Amino acid sequence: MQSIFDLGLPGMEFNGPRIVIIGGVAAGATAAARARRQDETARITLIERGPYVSFANCGLPYRVSGDIQKRSSLVLQTPEGFFSRYRVDVRLNTEATAIDREARVVELTTTEEDGTVEQHELPYDALILAQGGSPIMPPIEGLDGPQVFRMWTIPDMDGVHSRIEQAAPESALVVGGGFIGLETAEAFIKRGLSTTVVEATPTLMPPADTEFGLRIAQSLRASGAQVITGLTVTRLAYDTETGRGTAHLSDGREIPADIVLVAAGVRPNTELAQSAGLEIGPSGGLVVNEELRTADPAILAAGDMIEVRRRVDGRRVRVPLAGPANRQGRIAAINAVGGSARYVGALGSSVFKVMEDTFAMTGLSEKAAREAGFDTGTMVVHRGSHAGYYPGATTLSLKLVYNKADHRLLGAQAFGAEGVEKRIDVAATALAGKLTLDDIAELDLSYAPPYSSANDPLNMAAFAALNDLSGYSPAISATELPVARATMLDVRTYGESSKDPVDGAVGIPLDELRMRMDELQKDARILVLSRDGYESHIATRQLKLAGFEKATYIAGGMLSLKNYRK
DSSP: OOOGGGSOOTTOOOOSOEEEEEOOHHHHHHHHHHHHHHOTTOEEEEEOSSSOSEEOGGGHHHHHHTSSOOGGGGEEEOHHHHHHHHOOEEEOSEEEEEEETTTTEEEEEEEOTTSOEEEEEEEOSEEEEOOOEEEOOOOOBTTTSTTEEOOSSHHHHHHHHHHHHHHOOSEEEEEOOSHHHHHHHHHHHHTTOEEEEEESSSSSSTTSOHHHHHHHHHHHHHTTOEEEESOOEEEEEEETTTTEEEEEETTSOEEEOSEEEEOOOEEEOOHHHHHTTOOBOTTSSBOOOTTOBOSSTTEEEOSTTBOEEBTTTOOEEOOOOHHHHHHHHHHHHHHHTTOOOOOOOBOOOEEEEETTEEEEEEEOOHHHHHHTTOOEEEEEEEEESSOTTSTTOOEEEEEEEEETTTOBEEEEEEEESSSHHHHHHHHHHHHHTTOBHHHHHTOOOOOOTTTOOSSOHHHHHHHHHHHHHHTSSOEEOGGGOOOTTEEEEEOSOHHHHHHSOOTTOEEOOGGGGGGSGGGSOTTSEEEEEOSSSHHHHHHHHHHHHTTOTTEEEETTHHHHHHHTTO
């Protein structure tokens, strides 16, 4: 196959390094554009095995839902556009089948529109692998049925969209409760389908802590969806005459499934790299150094197929997210043309919309921090998204994860209707700067009543965590309950406690506590409960000053407890 660089077109004298990029979309397309901005003489060729070189894969579910009206909006760049703006030779429907590292040649197979197949070779001075990942297809009987889809490429999206339009399904099943599965579940709900989500782990969004997975499930259920966790789909059946499908679960249950979306995880596409003798790490991703070079200095890699350094603790992990992939593509391109840029690692910052709510996280979850060996502490607060006296404030739930020894922030998670991503982005910046709780408590964040409170929820969470660490106002997580031989003191108002009573609790409203402390034993372990944790903090201080040394409040109060009661 002849290269555009050999056509002798005016203004095209490319006598610089031969840069070959395998894979488009986020990392590969970014690398191609950046390489051209670095070097006008480079011969840049981008190989893509699919029919699209650059598209917004994160936007696919929103086209199915109807939020994105124009399909063309998802196509970010075409081969013609790449050539016109960047003078990049894009070869679609072309698969790299082998790498000859000694000769620095890539073997390619191109499938033409008429079905003919052509095999050829392409030499390189620097090779960038950006082959991404592929959806995991679990061992489910009937997975090859006409009602079964995945959501990974534009043709995948087209298939789901056409199925809804033409087959008129009544029910939808989503296998997998991660980002893609949950975003597509929302799309199905918006399209009026009776939707069920099945996740094999105990809660949705497995990277998050349990309470947030439960909150996400609550949002879906409130929109009419069914959420089933801790079970798997064992068999799918489809009746071609009626157009109706059925899913069989591991507990013997059967649920309707006229259309099925499988989103059970992502595996890195490392087959080509492995066949070339490049090292694969324990996470399953391709091993690269800080310059994103593989064991072969002439071969770099970026995106979902590589393992990277987790910035919080240095562990090598895979972070299949678009943001890191774009930055890695940029750095790989700089180094491919002779630069020495370094990739410092990923925090795993992410956000997604679940109906009218938002969930976001950055850094380590509580469970990840404990697995990493930190002396892990947590603090949960439920605060207004902005000043309570300004109309429209909603409850924002925020969790900080930190190292008790040095107070360093390790991660954060948040859930709510507004202001979620703002707080997590600040937390991500704090993680990058290795800030402590003490630093976060003193952050000078912007404030006006429509946007926040004088003390932002991040400040308040840090205050509460420091109060706990110092013993000034000790707190216990809702996950640590129940506690043996402890007295539960409910300081909510009579109205609050009557609507949601706690069996066995001693009810003394906060404003009556000073006058009724004689109803409590000073040497008893007292767990103080309020609506959201703030009033119980005040009550704990009153008890401490009155000599109740074993008083502790429940962080997050009843709002946190209710997460574990659903």
